[in-house]
Amino acid sequence: xxxxxxxxxxxxxxxxxxxxxxxxxxxxxxxxxxxxxxxxxxxxxxxxxxxxxxxxxxxxxxxxxxxxxxxxxxxxxxxxxxxxxxxxxxxxxxxxxxxxxxxxxxxxxxxxxxxxxxxxxxxxxxxxxxxxxxxxxxxxxxxxxxxxxxxxxxxx
Amino acid sequence: xxxxxxxxxxxxxxxxxxxxxxxxxxxxxxxxxxxxxxxxxxxxxxxxxxxxxxxxxxxxxxxxxxxxxxxxxxxxxxxxxxxxxxxxxxxxxxxxxxxxxxxxxxxxxxxxxxxxxxxxxxxxxxxxxxxxxxxxxxxxxxxxxxxxxxxxxxxx
Numbered sequence: 044x045x046x047x048x049x050x051x052x053x054x055x056x057x058x059x060x061x062x063x064x065x066x067x068x069x070x071x072x073x074x075x076x077x078x079x080x081x082x083x084x085x086x087x088x089x090x091x092x093x094x095x096x097x098x099x100x101x102x103x104x105x106x107x108x109x110x111x112x113x114x115x116x117x118x119x120x121x122x123x124x125x126x127x128x129x130x131x132x133x134x135x136x137x138x139x140x141x142x143x144x145x146x147x148x149x150x151x152x153x154x155x156x157x158x159x160x161x162x163x164x165x166x167x168x169x170x171x172x173x174x175x176x177x178x179x180x181x182x183x184x185x186x187x188x189x190x191x192x193x194x195x196x197x198x199x
Numbered sequence: 200x201x202x203x204x205x206x207x208x209x210x211x212x213x214x215x216x217x218x219x220x221x222x223x224x225x226x227x228x229x230x231x232x233x234x235x236x237x238x239x240x241x242x243x244x245x246x247x248x249x250x251x252x253x254x255x256x257x258x259x260x261x262x263x264x265x266x267x268x269x270x271x272x273x274x275x276x277x278x279x280x281x282x283x284x285x286x287x288x289x290x291x292x293x294x295x296x297x298x299x300x301x302x303x304x305x306x307x308x309x310x311x312x313x314x315x316x317x318x319x320x321x322x323x324x325x326x327x328x329x330x331x332x333x334x335x336x337x338x339x340x341x342x343x344x345x346x347x348x349x350x351x352x353x354x355x
Contacts, residue, residue, distance in 0.1 A: 060280065067281050076282045090284030097278060099255060121275055122253060124216065125223050125292050126232045128246030133289065136281050157353065166355050171325055171348035183351045192327035194348025195339045197313065199322050 050148055052155045055102040055115065060091050062112045063104065066138040072173060073138075101159070105139075105148050113143040116152040120163045132160030134170040137179075153186055171196070206304055208311045211258040211271065216247050218268045219260065222294040228329060229294075257315070261295070261304050269299040272308040276319045288316030290326040293335075309342055327352070 055063060061083055068077035078084050094100045099121060105114035119133040134156050139149045160168045171194035172179045180190060211219060217239055224233035234240050250256045255277060261270030275289040290312050295304045316324045327350035328335045336346060 063280055073281065078283055084283060086284040087280055088284075090278050090280050090286075093278035093286075094280070097255065099253065100277065102280070117279055119275075119277055121256065121289075121291075122246050122249035123273055123292060124219055124243055124246050124250070124258070125229065127234055127240060128242040128244075130246075130249075131291070133277075135277075135287070136279060161355055168353040169327055170351050171327065172351060173348050174346075180349055180351070186353070188351040188353045190330075190349050191352045192329050192350025193336055193346050194350035195326050195328060195336070195344040196347045197324040197342070197344045199317055 049108045050113070050151050051106045052103050052152060053106060055091075055095075055104045057088065057091055057095075059104050059112055059115075060087050063102075063115045063138075066115055066140055067136065069141055070138065072175075102136075103152070103155070105152050107143070112140075114139040114148045114152050116156055118156045118159060120160060120165060126166050129166035130164055132156065132163070132165045132168040134168060137170075149182060150186065153183070157186070205264045206269070206307050207262045208259050208308060209262060211247075211251075211260045213244065213247060213251075215260050215268055215271075216243050219258075219271045219294075222271055222296055223292065225297055226294070228331075258292075259308070259311070261308050263299070268296075270295040270304045270308050272312055274312045274315060276316060276321060282322050285322035286320055288312065288319070288321045288324040290324060293326075305338060306342065309339070313342070 064077055064083060064087055065079055067073045068079040094102055099119050101118045103116055104112045107113050115138050117136045120130050122130050137149060157168055220233055220239060220243055221235055223229045224235040250258055255275050257274045259272055260268045263269050271292060271294050273292045276286050278286050293305060313324055
């Protein structure tokens with residue numbers, strides 16, 4: 044047995060949307076971007092429906108032994124011509140509930156995503172992490188990711 | 200009239216795969232990753248078929264006035280919960296034929312992709328560019344992209 048807590052990674056359901064958005068908003072960068080209101084803006088549910096029926100995308104949550112959702116991650120597996128026509132995996136929106144950090148939950152989710160990418164025939168997993176998220180960069184480096192690229196963004 | 204050459208951006212077809220792979224391979228990083236052989240390995244055509252039927256993905260080429268393919272770009276528009284359920288756009292595999300660089304072709308392709316992302320309701324366009332591609336980073340900065348993130352990759 045490893046020391047990791049008993050976490051289950053499962054596909055997100057519509058009734059997880061609220062807790063996922065709360066995790067996205069509970070963050071210095073996310074706070075300004077989300078609208079954590081009751082009821083939650085319909086746009087989140089519409090986006091959930093769109094991604095849920097998308098065969099490239101898996102939005103998953105980490106659920107603890109008590110059934111609480113304590114993390115989320117979105118994995119996209121994208122076909123492309125480069126690297127001899129290998130698909131690429133893109134990891135996005137990785138979050139762990141504030142109170143449950145440093146317990147290996149993020150690691151389990153990312154390792155799940157990497158295994159899924161490998162099983163899906165990808166040769167490359169990529170992600171963008173904000174320049175200010177130095178802890179995240181260290182975390183991904185520990186899991187074997189290289190800071191090989193500049194992640195460039197344009198916001199409207 | 201701007202000084203840009205008369206370039207048409209159009210969806211890639213199966214018979215463009217060879218010239219696209221040649222552009223991907225004609226690059227210090229791409230050379231080691233591609234197999235530019237005659238006939239072209241079947242894996243490239245299989246990947247083309249997969250991406251061509253993917254509703255999230257547009258692989259486009261830039262065609263000049265003589266009908267020659269002189270550039271390529273892949274655009275993915277991906278739903279997600281963050282930023283109030285806005286989709287995100289990912290630009291990948293941007294290449295311009297060596298002899299046709301510095302003629303505004305890359306700019307036209309990227310501007311096309313940005314316009315397409317905007318029309319598709321995205322609030323964010325993102326891309327990864329290798330740390331060594333300093334010219335590319337300057338090019339994207341000129342088009343309004345910020346070097347806001349670290350692009351991390353894991354290769355199998």
